[in-house]
Amino acid sequence: MNTLAYGLLGLVARTPSSGYDLMLQLQPYWQAKHSQIYPLLAKLEQEGYMEFTRVHQTDRPDKKVYSITEKGEIALKLWLAEPTAEPVVRDELVLKAYCLQLTDDQKARDLFMERIEHCQEQMQMYEHIMSEMEQQLDGKPDHPDHPAFSDYILLSWGRRRMKEDILWCEWVLDLLKKKEAE
Amino acid sequence: MNTLAYGLLGLVARTPSSGYDLMLQLQPYWQAKHSQIYPLLAKLEQEGYMEFTRVHQTDRPDKKVYSITEKGEIALKLWLAEPTAEPVVRDELVLKAYCLQLTDDQKARDLFMERIEHCQEQMQMYEHIMSEMEQQLDGKPDHPDHPAFSDYILLSWGRRRMKEDILWCEWVLDLLKKKEAE
DNA sequence: GAAAGCATGTAAGATGTTACATGATTCG
DNA sequence: CGAATCATGTAACATCTTACATGCTTTC
Numbered sequence: 001m002n003t004l005a006y007g008l009l010g011l012v013a014r015t016p017s018s019g020y021d022l023m024l025q026l027q028p029y030w031q032a033k034h035s036q037i038y039p040l041l042a043k044l045e046q047e048g049y050m051e052f053t054r055v056h057q058t059d060r061p062d063k064k065v066y067s068i069t070e071k072g073e074i075a076l077k078l079w080l081a082e083p084t085a086e087p088v089v090r091d092e093l094v095l096k097a098y099c100l101q102l103t104d105d106q107k108a109r110d111l112f113m114e115r116i117e118h119c120q121e122q123m124q125m126y127e128h129i130m131s132e133m134e135q136q137l138d139g140k141p142d143h144p145d146h147p148a149f150s151d152y153i154l155l156s157w158g159r160r161r162m163k164e165d166i167l168w169c170e171w172v173l174d175l176l177k178k179k180e181a182e
Numbered sequence: 183m184n185t186l187a188y189g190l191l192g193l194v195a196r197t198p199s200s201g202y203d204l205m206l207q208l209q210p211y212w213q214a215k216h217s218q219i220y221p222l223l224a225k226l227e228q229e230g231y232m233e234f235t236r237v238h239q240t241d242r243p244d245k246k247v248y249s250i251t252e253k254g255e256i257a258l259k260l261w262l263a264e265p266t267a268e269p270v271v272r273d274e275l276v277l278k279a280y281c282l283q284l285t286d287d288q289k290a291r292d293l294f295m296e297r298i299e300h301c302q303e304q305m306q307m308y309e310h311i312m313s314e315m316e317q318q319l320d321g322k323p324d325h326p327d328h329p330a331f332s333d334y335i336l337l338s339w340g341r342r343r344m345k346e347d348i349l350w351c352e353w354v355l356d357l358l359k360k361k362e363a364e
Numbered sequence: 365g366a367a368a369g370c371a372t373g374t375a376a377g378a379t380g381t382t383a384c385a386t387g388a389t390t391c392g
Numbered sequence: 393c394g395a396a397t398c399a400t401g402t403a404a405c406a407t408c409t410t411a412c413a414t415g416c417t418t419t420c
Contacts, residue, residue, distance in 0.1 A: 002379075007277040013284070020399050029276045036380060038401055061388060061399040073284070080278055080285045084296060087273035092266045094211045094339065095189040100332045102195070102255070103262045108326070114266060144290070144361045150282045153354050157276065164346040172335050179326045184407075202371050218408060220373055243371040243416060 004032055005040055005049075006079045009072050012050055016067035028125070028158055041066055049075055097172075109176055112169040119169070123162035130155045186214055187222055187231075188261045191254050194232055198249035210307070210340055223248055231257055279354075291358055294351040301351070305344035312337045 007030050011022050019041050023034050041064075044050045049072035052064040068076070093115055100108050133148060133155070134140060141148040189212050193204050201223050205216050223246075226232045231254035234246040250258070275297055282290050315330060315337070316322060323330035 003272070003274050003277065004379085007280075010277055010281040013281065018399075019401095020397095029280070030272060031270055031380090033381065034400075035382080035402080038399095042401090057398090059389065060397090063399060076281060077284055080281055080293075081289055084278060084293065085274045086300060087271065087275065088213055089269070089271065090185070090212060091269035092185050093269065094336060095185065095192055096262055096266060097336055097339075098189075098211070098332045099192040099195065099258060099262055100326070100335075101329070102259055105326070107263055111262075111266065118268060142357055144282070144287070144358050147283070149357075150280045153282075153357070154276060154279055156353070157279075157350055160346055160350055161343075164342055168339055168342055171338070175324055175331075175335070176326050186407085200371075201373095202369095213408090215409065216372075217374080217410080220371095224373090239370090241417065242369090245371060 001075065003085065004030065004036065005044060006076065008037065008041065008044065009049060009068060009076050012066050013068045013073060013076060016065050018063040018065055020063065029154060105176060105180060109173060112173050116166050116169045119162040119166045123159055126155050126158040126162065130159070183257065185267065186212065186218065187226060188258060190219065190223065190226065191231060191250060191258050194248050195250045195255060195258060198247050200245040200247055202245065211336060287358060287362060291355060294355050298348050298351045301344040301347045305341055305348070308337050308340040308344065312341070
Protein backbone atom coordinates (compact mmCIF):
# COMPACT_ATOMS: atom_id res chain seq x y z
CA MET A 1 0.00 0.00 0.00
CA ASN A 2 1.62 3.21 -1.20
CA THR A 3 0.35 6.78 -1.35
CA LEU A 4 -1.12 6.39 -4.82
CA ALA A 5 -3.04 3.34 -3.64
CA TYR A 6 -4.56 5.34 -0.78
CA GLY A 7 -5.34 8.16 -3.18
CA LEU A 8 -7.28 5.80 -5.43
CA LEU A 9 -8.98 4.27 -2.42
CA GLY A 10 -10.00 7.73 -1.28
CA LEU A 11 -11.55 8.60 -4.63
CA VAL A 12 -13.34 5.28 -4.90
CA ALA A 13 -14.63 5.60 -1.33
CA ARG A 14 -16.63 8.63 -2.36
CA THR A 15 -17.67 7.71 -5.89
CA PRO A 16 -17.27 4.29 -7.48
CA SER A 17 -15.36 4.91 -10.72
CA SER A 18 -13.51 3.30 -13.57
CA GLY A 19 -9.73 3.32 -13.80
CA TYR A 20 -9.90 5.80 -16.64
CA ASP A 21 -12.07 8.11 -14.62
CA LEU A 22 -9.86 7.81 -11.55
CA MET A 23 -6.87 8.77 -13.65
CA LEU A 24 -8.60 11.97 -14.77
CA GLN A 25 -9.92 12.85 -11.31
CA LEU A 26 -6.51 12.34 -9.72
CA GLN A 27 -4.54 14.35 -12.30
CA PRO A 28 -4.72 17.78 -10.63
CA TYR A 29 -3.57 16.42 -7.28
CA TRP A 30 -1.27 13.49 -8.02
CA GLN A 31 0.16 12.89 -11.46
CA ALA A 32 -0.12 9.23 -12.39
CA LYS A 33 -0.39 7.58 -15.79
CA HIS A 34 -2.96 4.93 -16.62
CA SER A 35 -0.15 2.38 -16.92
CA GLN A 36 0.46 2.80 -13.21
CA ILE A 37 -3.17 2.96 -12.18
CA TYR A 38 -4.59 -0.12 -13.92
CA PRO A 39 -2.17 -2.68 -12.43
CA LEU A 40 -2.52 -1.04 -9.00
CA LEU A 41 -6.32 -1.27 -9.14
CA ALA A 42 -6.02 -4.95 -10.08
CA LYS A 43 -3.74 -5.48 -7.09
CA LEU A 44 -6.06 -3.60 -4.73
CA GLU A 45 -8.97 -5.69 -5.96
CA GLN A 46 -7.06 -8.95 -5.53
CA GLU A 47 -6.12 -8.00 -1.99
CA GLY A 48 -9.71 -7.14 -1.13
CA TYR A 49 -9.49 -3.36 -0.71
CA MET A 50 -11.78 -2.78 -3.68
CA GLU A 51 -14.21 -4.71 -5.81
CA PHE A 52 -15.43 -4.04 -9.32
CA THR A 53 -18.41 -4.66 -11.53
CA ARG A 54 -18.11 -4.76 -15.27
CA VAL A 55 -20.44 -2.15 -16.73
CA HIS A 56 -21.52 -2.64 -20.30
CA GLN A 57 -21.85 0.45 -22.44
CA THR A 58 -23.27 0.55 -25.97
CA ASP A 59 -21.75 3.78 -27.25
CA ARG A 60 -18.41 3.39 -25.47
CA PRO A 61 -16.12 0.54 -24.44
CA ASP A 62 -17.19 -1.46 -21.43
CA LYS A 63 -15.66 -0.40 -18.13
CA LYS A 64 -14.79 -1.78 -14.72
CA VAL A 65 -16.39 0.28 -12.01
CA TYR A 66 -14.45 -0.05 -8.76
CA SER A 67 -15.94 0.52 -5.34
CA ILE A 68 -14.41 0.32 -1.88
CA THR A 69 -14.82 -2.68 0.45
CA GLU A 70 -14.99 -2.66 4.22
CA LYS A 71 -11.34 -3.71 4.38
CA GLY A 72 -10.50 -0.80 2.11
CA GLU A 73 -12.34 1.69 4.27
CA ILE A 74 -10.60 0.48 7.42
CA ALA A 75 -7.21 0.77 5.71
CA LEU A 76 -8.09 4.27 4.52
CA LYS A 77 -9.02 5.45 8.02
CA LEU A 78 -5.81 4.02 9.49
CA TRP A 79 -3.78 5.82 6.82
CA LEU A 80 -5.40 9.16 7.70
CA ALA A 81 -4.13 8.85 11.27
CA GLU A 82 -0.58 7.93 10.25
CA PRO A 83 2.09 10.63 9.98
CA THR A 84 1.94 12.42 6.64
CA ALA A 85 4.96 12.25 4.34
CA GLU A 86 6.62 15.56 3.52
CA PRO A 87 5.64 16.98 0.13
CA VAL A 88 8.02 16.45 -2.77
CA VAL A 89 8.57 19.17 -5.35
CA ARG A 90 10.18 18.47 -8.69
CA ASP A 91 10.25 21.63 -10.69
CA GLU A 92 12.74 21.96 -13.51
CA LEU A 93 12.21 25.73 -13.61
CA VAL A 94 13.70 26.06 -10.15
CA LEU A 95 16.89 24.34 -11.28
CA LYS A 96 16.98 26.44 -14.42
CA ALA A 97 16.49 29.61 -12.40
CA TYR A 98 19.67 28.75 -10.57
CA CYS A 99 21.60 28.96 -13.86
CA LEU A 100 20.07 32.22 -15.05
CA GLN A 101 23.45 33.91 -15.45
CA LEU A 102 24.41 31.46 -18.19
CA THR A 103 21.67 32.64 -20.56
CA ASP A 104 20.80 35.86 -22.31
CA ASP A 105 18.03 38.08 -20.94
CA GLN A 106 15.47 37.13 -23.57
CA LYS A 107 15.71 33.41 -22.80
CA ALA A 108 15.60 34.17 -19.09
CA ARG A 109 12.36 36.10 -19.51
CA ASP A 110 10.92 33.36 -21.73
CA LEU A 111 11.39 30.84 -18.94
CA PHE A 112 9.18 32.77 -16.55
CA MET A 113 6.67 33.87 -19.17
CA GLU A 114 6.19 30.23 -20.18
CA ARG A 115 5.55 29.31 -16.57
CA ILE A 116 3.04 32.11 -16.13
CA GLU A 117 1.06 30.78 -19.08
CA HIS A 118 1.13 27.28 -17.67
CA CYS A 119 -0.05 28.48 -14.27
CA GLN A 120 -2.82 30.56 -15.80
CA GLU A 121 -4.13 27.52 -17.66
CA GLN A 122 -4.04 25.46 -14.49
CA MET A 123 -5.66 28.22 -12.47
CA GLN A 124 -8.45 28.57 -15.01
CA MET A 125 -8.98 24.82 -14.79
CA TYR A 126 -9.30 24.98 -10.99
CA GLU A 127 -11.56 28.02 -11.19
CA HIS A 128 -13.70 26.42 -13.83
CA ILE A 129 -14.33 23.33 -11.72
CA MET A 130 -14.95 25.59 -8.73
CA SER A 131 -17.54 27.73 -10.52
CA GLU A 132 -19.28 24.64 -11.89
CA MET A 133 -19.50 23.30 -8.37
CA GLU A 134 -20.80 26.61 -7.01
CA GLN A 135 -23.48 26.72 -9.69
CA GLN A 136 -24.59 23.19 -8.96
CA LEU A 137 -24.63 23.73 -5.21
CA ASP A 138 -25.79 27.31 -5.33
CA GLY A 139 -22.98 28.62 -3.12
CA LYS A 140 -19.64 27.67 -1.63
CA PRO A 141 -19.58 24.38 0.30
CA ASP A 142 -17.53 26.01 3.05
CA HIS A 143 -18.93 23.89 5.83
CA PRO A 144 -16.86 20.82 6.87
CA ASP A 145 -19.95 18.62 6.88
CA HIS A 146 -20.85 19.46 3.32
CA PRO A 147 -20.06 16.46 1.07
CA ALA A 148 -18.17 18.75 -1.34
CA PHE A 149 -16.09 20.42 1.39
CA SER A 150 -12.89 18.59 0.52
CA ASP A 151 -13.31 19.38 -3.17
CA TYR A 152 -13.76 23.00 -2.18
CA ILE A 153 -10.60 23.24 -0.10
CA LEU A 154 -8.55 21.33 -2.69
CA LEU A 155 -9.68 23.56 -5.52
CA SER A 156 -8.83 26.52 -3.38
CA TRP A 157 -5.40 24.99 -2.73
CA GLY A 158 -4.76 24.58 -6.45
CA ARG A 159 -5.90 28.08 -7.31
CA ARG A 160 -3.82 29.66 -4.54
CA ARG A 161 -0.66 27.83 -5.58
CA MET A 162 -1.01 28.87 -9.18
CA LYS A 163 -1.75 32.45 -8.21
CA GLU A 164 1.31 32.59 -5.97
CA ASP A 165 3.56 31.06 -8.62
CA ILE A 166 2.36 33.65 -11.13
CA LEU A 167 3.09 36.44 -8.66
CA TRP A 168 6.58 35.11 -8.10
CA CYS A 169 7.26 34.86 -11.84
CA GLU A 170 5.97 38.39 -12.37
CA TRP A 171 8.20 39.64 -9.56
CA VAL A 172 11.22 38.00 -11.18
CA LEU A 173 10.26 39.35 -14.61
CA ASP A 174 9.99 42.79 -13.09
CA LEU A 175 13.52 42.57 -11.73
CA LEU A 176 14.74 41.33 -15.11
CA LYS A 177 12.99 44.17 -16.93
CA LYS A 178 14.43 46.80 -14.64
CA LYS A 179 17.83 45.77 -15.88
CA GLU A 180 16.70 46.16 -19.49
CA ALA A 181 15.52 49.69 -18.75
CA GLU A 182 18.98 50.76 -17.63
CA MET B 183 21.08 13.38 -19.08
CA ASN B 184 18.06 13.89 -16.81
CA THR B 185 16.88 16.87 -14.79
CA LEU B 186 18.85 15.90 -11.70
CA ALA B 187 22.02 15.70 -13.82
CA TYR B 188 21.44 19.24 -15.09
CA GLY B 189 20.72 20.40 -11.57
CA LEU B 190 24.05 19.06 -10.36
CA LEU B 191 25.77 20.52 -13.40
CA GLY B 192 24.23 23.89 -12.58
CA LEU B 193 25.45 23.83 -8.99
CA VAL B 194 28.92 22.70 -9.98
CA ALA B 195 29.09 25.36 -12.72
CA ARG B 196 28.93 28.04 -10.05
CA THR B 197 30.92 26.45 -7.24
CA PRO B 198 32.99 23.28 -7.53
CA SER B 199 31.72 21.00 -4.76
CA SER B 200 31.79 17.48 -3.37
CA GLY B 201 28.91 15.07 -3.83
CA TYR B 202 28.00 15.41 -0.20
CA ASP B 203 27.90 19.17 -0.48
CA LEU B 204 25.85 19.04 -3.68
CA MET B 205 23.32 16.84 -1.95
CA LEU B 206 22.88 19.40 0.83
CA GLN B 207 22.74 22.39 -1.53
CA LEU B 208 20.17 20.70 -3.75
CA GLN B 209 17.87 19.56 -0.92
CA PRO B 210 15.60 22.61 -0.74
CA TYR B 211 14.97 22.62 -4.48
CA TRP B 212 15.15 19.00 -5.62
CA GLN B 213 15.02 16.14 -3.14
CA ALA B 214 17.65 13.55 -4.01
CA LYS B 215 19.47 11.08 -1.78
CA HIS B 216 23.21 10.59 -1.83
CA SER B 217 22.70 7.11 -3.29
CA GLN B 218 21.32 8.72 -6.41
CA ILE B 219 23.84 11.55 -6.58
CA TYR B 220 27.12 9.67 -6.25
CA PRO B 221 26.58 7.26 -9.16
CA LEU B 222 25.24 10.11 -11.31
CA LEU B 223 28.31 12.24 -10.62
CA ALA B 224 30.53 9.30 -11.58
CA LYS B 225 28.59 8.94 -14.83
CA LEU B 226 28.77 12.66 -15.58
CA GLU B 227 32.51 12.57 -14.99
CA GLN B 228 32.99 9.51 -17.21
CA GLU B 229 31.07 11.19 -20.00
CA GLY B 230 33.13 14.35 -19.71
CA TYR B 231 30.57 16.81 -18.35
CA MET B 232 32.47 17.19 -15.09
CA GLU B 233 35.91 16.50 -13.72
CA PHE B 234 37.05 16.02 -10.16
CA THR B 235 40.11 16.44 -8.00
CA ARG B 236 40.60 14.43 -4.85
CA VAL B 237 41.03 16.83 -1.95
CA HIS B 238 42.78 15.51 1.11
CA GLN B 239 41.47 16.63 4.49
CA THR B 240 43.08 15.92 7.85
CA ASP B 241 40.14 16.39 10.19
CA ARG B 242 37.52 14.94 7.84
CA PRO B 243 37.34 12.21 5.18
CA ASP B 244 38.91 13.06 1.84
CA LYS B 245 36.50 14.34 -0.77
CA LYS B 246 36.11 14.53 -4.52
CA VAL B 247 35.58 18.09 -5.63
CA TYR B 248 33.74 18.20 -8.94
CA SER B 249 33.93 21.07 -11.38
CA ILE B 250 32.28 21.62 -14.75
CA THR B 251 34.04 21.06 -18.08
CA GLU B 252 33.52 22.93 -21.32
CA LYS B 253 31.31 20.10 -22.59
CA GLY B 254 29.27 20.37 -19.42
CA GLU B 255 28.78 24.08 -19.80
CA ILE B 256 27.63 23.70 -23.41
CA ALA B 257 25.14 21.00 -22.39
CA LEU B 258 23.87 23.20 -19.57
CA LYS B 259 23.26 26.16 -21.89
CA LEU B 260 21.42 23.96 -24.38
CA TRP B 261 19.22 22.61 -21.59
CA LEU B 262 18.25 26.14 -20.52
CA ALA B 263 16.86 26.82 -23.99
CA GLU B 264 14.87 23.57 -24.16
CA PRO B 265 11.20 23.53 -23.14
CA THR B 266 10.80 23.19 -19.37
CA ALA B 267 8.98 20.15 -18.00
CA GLU B 268 5.82 20.85 -16.05
CA PRO B 269 6.27 20.77 -12.27
CA VAL B 270 5.27 17.64 -10.41
CA VAL B 271 3.67 17.83 -6.97
CA ARG B 272 3.43 14.79 -4.72
CA ASP B 273 1.78 15.83 -1.52
CA GLU B 274 0.16 13.18 0.64
CA LEU B 275 -1.74 15.85 2.59
CA VAL B 276 -3.71 16.74 -0.52
CA LEU B 277 -4.89 13.16 -0.90
CA LYS B 278 -5.70 12.98 2.79
CA ALA B 279 -7.62 16.22 2.60
CA TYR B 280 -9.85 14.57 0.05
CA CYS B 281 -10.89 11.98 2.66
CA LEU B 282 -11.51 14.45 5.48
CA GLN B 283 -15.06 13.24 6.02
CA LEU B 284 -13.81 9.82 7.09
CA THR B 285 -12.02 11.17 10.19
CA ASP B 286 -13.04 12.92 13.35
CA ASP B 287 -12.52 16.67 13.69
CA GLN B 288 -9.50 16.42 15.97
CA LYS B 289 -7.53 14.27 13.52
CA ALA B 290 -8.57 16.56 10.68
CA ARG B 291 -7.21 19.58 12.53
CA ASP B 292 -4.00 17.70 13.42
CA LEU B 293 -3.30 17.11 9.74
CA PHE B 294 -3.22 20.81 8.96
CA MET B 295 -1.50 21.82 12.17
CA GLU B 296 1.27 19.34 11.44
CA ARG B 297 1.69 20.84 7.99
CA ILE B 298 1.83 24.37 9.36
CA GLU B 299 4.68 23.35 11.65
CA HIS B 300 6.53 21.76 8.78
CA CYS B 301 6.11 24.84 6.60
CA GLN B 302 7.22 27.14 9.38
CA GLU B 303 10.43 25.15 9.80
CA GLN B 304 11.07 25.28 6.07
CA MET B 305 10.26 28.97 5.92
CA GLN B 306 12.64 29.72 8.77
CA MET B 307 15.30 27.77 6.90
CA TYR B 308 14.79 29.85 3.76
CA GLU B 309 14.68 33.08 5.76
CA HIS B 310 17.80 32.13 7.67
CA ILE B 311 19.80 31.55 4.48
CA MET B 312 18.36 34.77 3.08
CA SER B 313 19.33 36.89 6.08
CA GLU B 314 22.83 35.36 6.13
CA MET B 315 23.22 36.29 2.49
CA GLU B 316 21.94 39.83 3.10
CA GLN B 317 24.39 40.30 5.94
CA GLN B 318 27.29 39.09 3.84
CA LEU B 319 26.35 41.20 0.84
CA ASP B 320 25.05 44.15 2.84
CA GLY B 321 21.68 44.26 1.04
CA LYS B 322 19.45 42.30 -1.29
CA PRO B 323 21.09 41.06 -4.51
CA ASP B 324 18.00 42.13 -6.47
CA HIS B 325 19.90 42.94 -9.64
CA PRO B 326 20.01 40.20 -12.33
CA ASP B 327 23.74 40.70 -12.83
CA HIS B 328 24.55 40.14 -9.19
CA PRO B 329 26.17 36.69 -8.77
CA ALA B 330 23.73 35.87 -5.94
CA PHE B 331 20.64 36.92 -7.91
CA SER B 332 19.45 33.38 -8.58
CA ASP B 333 19.93 32.42 -4.93
CA TYR B 334 17.88 35.45 -4.01
CA ILE B 335 14.94 34.61 -6.27
CA LEU B 336 15.00 30.95 -5.28
CA LEU B 337 14.99 31.72 -1.58
CA SER B 338 12.13 34.10 -2.21
CA TRP B 339 10.32 31.31 -4.08
CA GLY B 340 10.74 28.92 -1.16
CA ARG B 341 9.61 31.44 1.42
CA ARG B 342 6.56 32.45 -0.61
CA ARG B 343 5.45 28.87 -1.13
CA MET B 344 5.71 28.05 2.55
CA LYS B 345 3.89 31.24 3.50
CA GLU B 346 1.07 30.49 1.08
CA ASP B 347 0.75 26.89 2.28
CA ILE B 348 0.52 28.11 5.87
CA LEU B 349 -2.20 30.59 4.91
CA TRP B 350 -4.16 27.84 3.18
CA CYS B 351 -3.87 25.52 6.19
CA GLU B 352 -4.95 28.32 8.53
CA TRP B 353 -7.92 29.04 6.28
CA VAL B 354 -8.95 25.36 6.39
CA LEU B 355 -8.43 25.23 10.18
CA ASP B 356 -10.62 28.27 10.49
CA LEU B 357 -13.43 26.59 8.60
CA LEU B 358 -13.02 23.48 10.74
CA LYS B 359 -13.10 25.53 13.95
CA LYS B 360 -16.23 27.37 12.93
CA LYS B 361 -17.97 24.05 12.93
CA GLU B 362 -16.72 23.30 16.44
CA ALA B 363 -18.11 26.60 17.67
CA GLU B 364 -21.63 25.66 16.58
C1' DG C 365 29.99 6.12 25.10
C1' DA C 366 26.45 7.51 21.89
C1' DA C 367 24.84 10.47 18.42
C1' DA C 368 25.47 13.50 14.71
C1' DG C 369 28.05 15.23 10.90
C1' DC C 370 31.33 14.41 7.05
C1' DA C 371 32.33 11.53 3.19
C1' DT C 372 31.62 7.88 -0.46
C1' DG C 373 29.84 4.11 -2.37
C1' DT C 374 26.63 -0.41 -3.81
C1' DA C 375 22.34 -3.30 -4.08
C1' DA C 376 17.69 -4.21 -3.97
C1' DG C 377 13.35 -2.80 -4.41
C1' DA C 378 9.56 0.58 -5.15
C1' DT C 379 7.69 3.99 -8.01
C1' DG C 380 6.93 6.45 -12.26
C1' DT C 381 7.32 7.21 -17.49
C1' DT C 382 7.31 5.97 -22.27
C1' DA C 383 6.20 2.95 -25.63
C1' DC C 384 3.61 -0.90 -27.41
C1' DA C 385 -1.05 -2.88 -28.20
C1' DT C 386 -6.08 -2.89 -29.29
C1' DG C 387 -10.55 -1.13 -30.61
C1' DA C 388 -14.89 1.44 -30.61
C1' DT C 389 -17.15 6.14 -31.19
C1' DT C 390 -17.58 11.00 -31.92
C1' DC C 391 -16.38 15.39 -33.76
C1' DG C 392 -14.51 18.37 -37.17
C1' DC D 393 -10.44 10.73 -43.16
C1' DG D 394 -7.91 12.01 -39.23
C1' DA D 395 -7.82 13.33 -34.49
C1' DA D 396 -9.61 13.10 -29.97
C1' DT D 397 -11.98 10.66 -26.29
C1' DC D 398 -13.17 6.50 -23.89
C1' DA D 399 -11.37 2.24 -22.16
C1' DT D 400 -7.93 -1.33 -20.54
C1' DG D 401 -3.93 -3.50 -20.37
C1' DT D 402 1.54 -5.03 -20.70
C1' DA D 403 6.68 -4.35 -21.20
C1' DA D 404 10.73 -1.94 -20.92
C1' DC D 405 13.02 1.49 -19.01
C1' DA D 406 14.13 5.48 -15.98
C1' DT D 407 14.04 7.34 -11.56
C1' DC D 408 13.93 7.39 -6.62
C1' DT D 409 14.05 5.30 -1.90
C1' DT D 410 15.69 2.26 1.59
C1' DA D 411 18.97 -0.53 3.33
C1' DC D 412 23.63 -2.20 3.54
C1' DA D 413 28.56 -0.95 4.15
C1' DT D 414 32.65 1.67 6.02
C1' DG D 415 35.23 4.88 8.85
C1' DC D 416 36.86 9.13 10.98
C1' DT D 417 35.85 13.38 13.99
C1' DT D 418 33.38 16.28 16.91
C1' DT D 419 29.94 17.28 20.27
C1' DC D 420 26.85 16.08 24.15
